[in-house]
Amino acid sequence: DTEVTQTPKHLVMGMTNKKSLKCEQHMGHRAMYWYKQKAKKPPELMFVYSYEKLSINESVPSRFSPECPNSSLLNLHLHALQPEDSALYLCASSQDLTSGRSGANVLTFGAGSRLTVL
């Protein structure tokens, strides 16, 4: 199984709603990522989890709250979002490098969740 599965594929929410994006992988990867991508722009890193611990937060507003319940799952909880938060949210996973193993940080991406905030 070499897939990263993201749900839902599309989400429309109001600014007062609370919703969650979900991501799952079964490749034994120990690093998981959330990226945000606006139209015709590159993906921008939001969060990195390494061995289920948050290792990087790229100064993301607190209305985005990540959670890693176990090594296979990654959630992104959304609350009080703004219309400018509308974007494609991409989850990715990779073998983790902090253990010192050799190898490069090759990411496997999910298909993304398209979020529209009204």
Add this chain to the structure above:
Amino acid sequence: SQQGEEDPQALSIQEGENATMNCSYKTSINNLQWYRQNSGRGLVHLILIRSNEREKHSGRLRVTLDTSKKSSSLLITASRAADTASYFCATDKAAGNKLTFGGGTRVLVKP
């Protein structure tokens, strides 16, 4: 600020022609990767080149890396309509776990 900048931003070619795109970066890197993204979908890893390598091939893909100029190029030979996508370079600093993407090149291959 973005680590990588790519040019051209967009490229339109006929099927069978070669497509070349370039990536420049600002700081030292551990390795450089290229990814492809079909419209509105996730990214797919294409090829990785390490900082001590100068050229690498994978099928119809050829990647070069010039660390003295802090630049890389991706060549797609004998392009096909299915190669229509956005292509991003991504750099991985020695710290690991943080992959930073360049601005991307949108490639249109016309049948």
